[in-house]
Amino acid sequence: AQSVSQHNHHVILSEAASLELGCNYSYGGTVNLFWYVQYPGQHLQLLLKYFSGDPLVKGIKGFEAEFIKSKFSFNLRKPSVQWSDTAEYFCAVNAQRSQGNLIFGKGTKLSVKP
Amino acid sequence: KAGVTQTPRYLIKTRGQQVTLSCSPISGHRSVSWYQQTPGQGLQFLFEYFSETQRNKGNFPGRFSGRQFSNSRSEMNVSTLELGDSALYLCASSLRWSREETQYFGPGTRLLVL
Numbered sequence: 001a002q003s004v005s006q007h008n009h010h011v012i013l014s015e016a017a018s019l020e021l022g023c024n025y026s027y028g029g030t031v032n033l034f035w036y037v038q039y040p041g042q043h044l045q046l047l048l049k050y051f052s053g054d055p056l057v058k059g060i061k062g063f064e065a066e067f068i069k070s071k072f073s074f075n076l077r078k079p080s081v082q083w084s085d086t087a088e089y090f091c092a093v094n095a096q097r098s099q100g101n102l103i104f105g106k107g108t109k110l111s112v113k114p
Numbered sequence: 115k116a117g118v119t120q121t122p123r124y125l126i127k128t129r130g131q132q133v134t135l136s137c138s139p140i141s142g143h144r145s146v147s148w149y150q151q152t153p154g155q156g157l158q159f160l161f162e163y164f165s166e167t168q169r170n171k172g173n174f175p176g177r178f179s180g181r182q183f184s185n186s187r188s189e190m191n192v193s194t195l196e197l198g199d200s201a202l203y204l205c206a207s208s209l210r211w212s213r214e215e216t217q218y219f220g221p222g223t224r225l226l227v228l
Contacts, residue, residue, distance in 0.1 A: 034216075036219070042221075043117075043222060044204065044219035095213070101170050101172070102147070102149075103159070104156055104157035104158075105156070
């Protein structure tokens, strides 16, 4: 069965620290990859997505992610986090056979200390 | 353009009752997906509708059902509620039924079963 793993359940950083959140998926075929963010009290919002082309994808608010096909990974990065980045981050995969069905990781809570 | 709207936002029911949740997609979007979010299981896919037809279904019991209307609005129904059905139910819409499409999420309906 397809699955998505997010390695860190809770990450605590100080402002200006660099961020990298891991995401690995199990599906071997063609995939679309997403990172969503859920700020406290708000709904899920799309941060960035990868469909094809350049494996380094830039999203909103200074976030970027790199698709490494050989490692089945799609890690999220940000060079310098801000307190306002405190949120829960979800990696999701949309595999070729699943049409619109997104498979989500369990999420990583990011707490940024001011 | 207005986002995905879900009603009601909060709901309290007792075991054995049934509940109907409503979702209005972004104007022009024709595909609607439903997800259940719980602290233990994370985000899990329930079902997806396009052109009033269920296109995909997750691993949930038959107590969970849904439908889509000709105006793309969707409803999901849970019959014979159980305590474990307490969750945030999220609706997402996309332009078409395709893995190339991005899903946009609503704020969710928080269901508490007592």
